[in-house]
Amino acid sequence: MQITPDFIALFTDFGVGSHYVGQLKARLYGEGVTQQIIDLCADAPIYDSRASAYLLASFLEYLPKHTVIIAVVDPGVGSDRRALLTKCDGHWLIGPDNGLLAVAINYAKEVHLQTIQFKVKPKHCTFHGRDIFAPAAALLCNGQDVPGDEVDKMTVVGADWPNDLFQIIYIDHYGNAVSGVAGDTLMFSQRIKVNDIEIPHAKTFSAVEPGSCFWYVNANNLVEVAVNCGMASKQLKLAIGSEFEVI
Amino acid sequence: MQITPDFIALFTDFGVGSHYVGQLKARLYGEGVTQQIIDLCADAPIYDSRASAYLLASFLEYLPKHTVIIAVVDPGVGSDRRALLTKCDGHWLIGPDNGLLAVAINYAKEVHLQTIQFKVKPKHCTFHGRDIFAPAAALLCNGQDVPGDEVDKMTVVGADWPNDLFQIIYIDHYGNAVSGVAGDTLMFSQRIKVNDIEIPHAKTFSAVEPGSCFWYVNANNLVEVAVNCGMASKQLKLAIGSEFEVI
Amino acid sequence: MQITPDFIALFTDFGVGSHYVGQLKARLYGEGVTQQIIDLCADAPIYDSRASAYLLASFLEYLPKHTVIIAVVDPGVGSDRRALLTKCDGHWLIGPDNGLLAVAINYAKEVHLQTIQFKVKPKHCTFHGRDIFAPAAALLCNGQDVPGDEVDKMTVVGADWPNDLFQIIYIDHYGNAVSGVAGDTLMFSQRIKVNDIEIPHAKTFSAVEPGSCFWYVNANNLVEVAVNCGMASKQLKLAIGSEFEVI
Structure with missing residues (x-):
């Protein structure tokens, strides 16, 4: 059937x-x-x-x-x-x-x-x-x-695209900036560098001070840049398409 | 029943x-x-x-x-x-x-x-x-x-309204400007004139260059003004209520 | 069962x-x-x-x-x-x-x-x-x-919060500003004072002139500040958290 x-x-x-x-x-x-x-x-x-x-x-x-x-x-x-x-x-x-x-x-x-x-x-x-x-x-x-x-x-168009896209692919309602990089690709000791700012890892929002930026693995297993109780997109001037480095 | x-x-x-x-x-x-x-x-x-x-x-x-x-x-x-x-x-x-x-x-x-x-x-x-x-x-x-x-x-209020309204009645998420004019009312050789800009007909978005404006008959049979990969509402300064001529 | x-x-x-x-x-x-x-x-x-x-x-x-x-x-x-x-x-x-x-x-x-x-x-x-x-x-x-x-x-967090919150708690799509005050708390003869503006009661939108501001009891029994055919939030500079007095 x-x-x-x-x-x-x-x-x-x-x-x-x-x-x-x-x-x-x-x-x-x-x-x-x-x-x-x-x-x-x-x-x-x-x-x-x-x-x-x-x-x-x-x-x-x-x-x-x-x-x-x-x-x-x-x-x-x-x-x-x-x-x-x-x-x-x-x-x-x-x-x-x-x-x-x-x-x-x-x-x-x-x-x-x-x-x-x-x-x-x-x-x-x-x-x-x-x-x-x-x-x-x-x-x-x-x-x-x-x-x-x-x-x-x-x-198919895109058959040759990489597994990880080192760019911002989505800005959510809270200003969090989602990337096209799988959570397993980075080590927690690594930092993301975007617009000359270096962003460390944290496990969740409440693990950093209000206003501090961090990256974490979001609930869909993507690397996401966020600010606790703030708008990462505004604070870090991120938009869809913003490219970043991992250091 | x-x-x-x-x-x-x-x-x-x-x-x-x-x-x-x-x-x-x-x-x-x-x-x-x-x-x-x-x-x-x-x-x-x-x-x-x-x-x-x-x-x-x-x-x-x-x-x-x-x-x-x-x-x-x-x-x-x-x-x-x-x-x-x-x-x-x-x-x-x-x-x-x-x-x-x-x-x-x-x-x-x-x-x-x-x-x-x-x-x-x-x-x-x-x-x-x-x-x-x-x-x-x-x-x-x-x-x-x-x-x-x-x-x-x-x-009923509006019983005397015309079949076609020569105005913009809706701006969609992409900036396309929908009018109250039925697609069958215009000939493809006609142009829309709005804010002193003359807009020719095209069949679909991909029929014109990126950044070019055109009008077409949208999927609900209304005349719509659009820009391929652009925001017609911004580029042509259109808003709900903008009036236009057909020439 | x-x-x-x-x-x-x-x-x-x-x-x-x-x-x-x-x-x-x-x-x-x-x-x-x-x-x-x-x-x-x-x-x-x-x-x-x-x-x-x-x-x-x-x-x-x-x-x-x-x-x-x-x-x-x-x-x-x-x-x-x-x-x-x-x-x-x-x-x-x-x-x-x-x-x-x-x-x-x-x-x-x-x-x-x-x-x-x-x-x-x-x-x-x-x-x-x-x-x-x-x-x-x-x-x-x-x-x-x-x-x-x-x-x-x-x-429970909030167990000690008051029944009425004399603040704006929501701005709707029309710019109406909803407060945390129950409709029964105020008398219709009372006015709301916010940002040095005094706002009288009216029963519905159509009871006041276009452009006039008023408060009324909204459909969920909350006190709401509105402007007939206008944006109360812009006209009165209201935001979520704006505090007001009742006079």
């Missing part, structure tokens, strides 16, 4: 409260989906499929098994980049072939990968989340196959 | 993450609603029921049949404007009689229209979404009638 | 659209929760467990019975403050012992209170919402007990 997804999670740069996420959900329910839909992330780095790819990959270990993730960070929407469906170690991922799925694919032990090829012609060709990815997810949820061709994972 | 709604969609200017949307949902579930609830839009133009009306109407075609939409953009809440329930071409709409539902009503081929008249007295009279509109939607979802009187659609 | 929760409501300062709320939900569903999950509030006052406590308490009366609320505003996460589970007048509350639950506990007529003590060791110790509070809520939802010890409510 074919396994159907238990949940759908949405990962986008659509922005919150805007109608894009809502229309995508409406389409899913309209296609007969009965699974719960989770807003996993609506503020992924805008237009930045590479930074988003590292963020997306960091969530997978902490999602329930058999989740299908619709991922859309897609500055090239409307062009002829491929639409992809992949199953990585038990999770399905659906999204554009622009690198967004690449880090998850690169990390996974077991990967199945195909294109999504619908014969339907959307009237307006700019909202692939609603008009291509959502119907594909609905097919999976309804236990059906998604039409498409098998893909060699070495041909 | 009476048809009950398949879904509830919320369209508001409440802002995202604030407790207004959450309390409205809690009320719906508390009234025994078992249908899924979709956050269709929480960042409709604030206090601007006219701009919001054109945005709301643009979504209807893309929603599953038998959706009930609770719509709240209501600067006059607490005054004596009527509460309305309408069924337009298969969708129910619930909201204030301040123009918010008017464009959907004007567009529809088949319209049933009534007031919502509850005998209940809310303790505090400023949250009609939670205390009037949500219970009305819950009645529909439970297969019951909503008490009220039939309304002549020519008496 | 043990009562199980009908709904789960999330109250956090996580910010909207970020992945924290999404991961918390994914964990709940992954633990087998079938109840609906409501985003009650994701923009509670950041790091400010006291202001958030008054806001949280104001919602309880308007939630359906048998709701479980997971509440996280937790600048001390990672330290050794206790994790608490309380049942207050029919609602369950789960959160840190930093004052966040205190106002709800102080207001309630009937209170049961315990710690949450799991033997599980989360790999990374900074996301208690996902790794401790969500699994505890899931136990409740599945009709099971949550391991922990009974707690004397007088030992």
